[in-house]
Amino acid sequence: MxxxxxxxxxxxxxxxxxxxxxxxxxxxxxxxxxxxxxxxxxxxxxxxxxxxxxxxxxxxxxxxxxxxxxxxxxxxxxxxxxxxxxxxxxxxxxxxxxxxxxxxxxxxxxxxxxxxxxxxxxGDRTGAEPASAAPTIEEAAGPLLVRTSYDQPESWARLLQTLEGGSEHYESITVIDNPIYTGFAADQFQARISRDEEDWPASTLLLIADERTLTSGEELPLLAVNNLPGEDDDPFRITLAAVGSFIVNMELGNTSFGDWSRGGDADGVYRGQHR
CATH class of the missing domain: 2.60.34.30 (Competence, DNA-entry nuclease inhibitor, ComJ)
Incomplete structure (x- = not known):
């Protein structure tokens, strides 16, 4: 280079x-x-x-x-x-x-x-072996779910249990659980997502499990971020229960990001499902 x-x-x-x-x-x-x-x-x-x-x-x-x-x-x-x-x-x-x-x-x-x-x-010059690598944004592709808050381990465990025991709609999500991203904002993640030679991002959809997500009880409202080039939709909150349908419909092109962001309740959280 x-x-x-x-x-x-x-x-x-x-x-x-x-x-x-x-x-x-x-x-x-x-x-x-x-x-x-x-x-x-x-x-x-x-x-x-x-x-x-x-x-x-x-x-x-x-x-x-x-x-x-x-x-x-x-x-x-x-x-x-x-x-x-x-x-x-x-x-x-x-x-x-x-x-x-x-x-x-x-x-x-x-x-x-x-x-x-x-x-x-x-490792260092003493030959020390490092711990096994945690996944990073730069190496991932497809829909991403990234943890940014580490003070609510029980809520995070419940979120993972839902993903693992839920429908096949969750299968395409890559979970990034790495403390280096503690407190990161959406734009910081977008800047680190890798791109191909034509400048197309490896991940066009990002879900963030932040402090609000993990302190909001059973709903676990994730922050959804649109990373499609040329689109400037504002992020919005979506409950974990609705995320599976959201991911599938977005990947199939049945709906746009804006279709979901405009469907939120008065508190800005989307709780419904597209069929």
Missing amino acids: KMKEWGDLTVMDPDTGAQSHGRGLLAAGEDWLHIDAGSALENPLVTLYAGADPGTEEGWDEVEETTVISTTGFLALCDSGCEPVRKQNLATAGPGPYLVRVHASDRSTDGKEPRFLVQIIP
Whole structure:
């Protein structure tokens, strides 16, 4: 991948607001890594790898490694202004330590593009094994149900029991239960949903189980969010009992998002069902 501009690189969670800095090829802090691109004025070429340790590659001018602690479970390649170059989450095992190994060549060679191979490996240099990875928005597709509140475990358990023991209408829903999304708003999720080469989102329908959902008794009114390109419907609440019909009809194209959002009761919660 060729960067759009010359300058240093960062691997970080841009939502933390951390400012990367340092001297030498690598400098690291909590939720960030700074990579010095050298004095070459050409746009860097970067190859990314995230996963099990593939080992060091031969043939590079420099190879250095360090440990980065991710507190949020999200790391992305960013430019010198800390803006994400792509939305791919490199923190494949969620929050915890990551060994980051950077190979570099031609960092200060006039007329040559500096080249980097950045390997992001779960665990640290002591060989510690990370916990099993929790699912993330960036890796998911189809209708999503995301938990953002963790103070109501009994309500969440009841919600899951309903999904697991309910009709086949719930089967297409992917549940994302990952504490890194605590307190997230709808637009933050929409920004992290992956897109294909034609900019079509992997998930066009999002259901959020937030604090209101999990503190509203038996109805469990989820926040429904339309992520279809070109549509700007406002989110609305829909009870868990009505979600199955909602998902099926939306996937079949029988109804639009607006058909459901306009059918809510006075408190803004949809409780009926389309047939």
